[in-house]
Amino acid sequence: MIKPLKNIVAVVRLKPKTQTESGIILQGTADRKEPDRAKVIALGSAVTTVKVGDTVLVNWGQIKSQTTIDDIPTYFVSEENIDGVFED
Numbered sequence: 200m201i202k203p204l205k206n207i208v209a210v211v212r213l214k215p216k217t218q219t220e221s222g223i224i225l226q227g228t229a230d231r232k233e234p235d236r237a238k239v240i241a242l243g244s245a246v247t248t249v250k251v252g253d254t255v256l257v258n259w260g261q262i263k264s265q266t267t268i269d270d271i272p273t274y275f276v277s278e279e280n281i282d283g284v285f286e287d
Contacts, residue, residue: 200240200268201268202241202243203246205243206246206279207243207277207278208246208249208255208277208278209239209240209241209274210237210273211237211238211240211272211273212235212236212237213238235256235257237254238252238253238255239253239255240273246278247278248278248281248284249284253284253285254284254285255282255283255284256283256284257274257280257281257282258280259274261277261280262274263275263277
């Protein structure tokens with residue numbers, strides 16, 4: 200695992216939902232623009248607004264860097280480029 204520095208947050212992209220929790224398939228999901236969600240997997244020491252495991256809305260145009268960890272694309276963004284936290 201990697202530990203980001205300062206106010207950097209490491210996230211992995213989540214796939215858009217194509218069906219509900221009860222199993223109903225959502226029609227038109229291929230051409231519908233859903234907000235890109237990501238899951239927080241690691242935090243820098245100065246991060247205060249999110250925690251590991253949060254599902255967040257990321258401004259993907261402001262990615263600091265990207266790498267692959269355990270065959271999973273991992274993105275590093277500044278805390279201020281996280282636009283929101285989804286509530287369960």
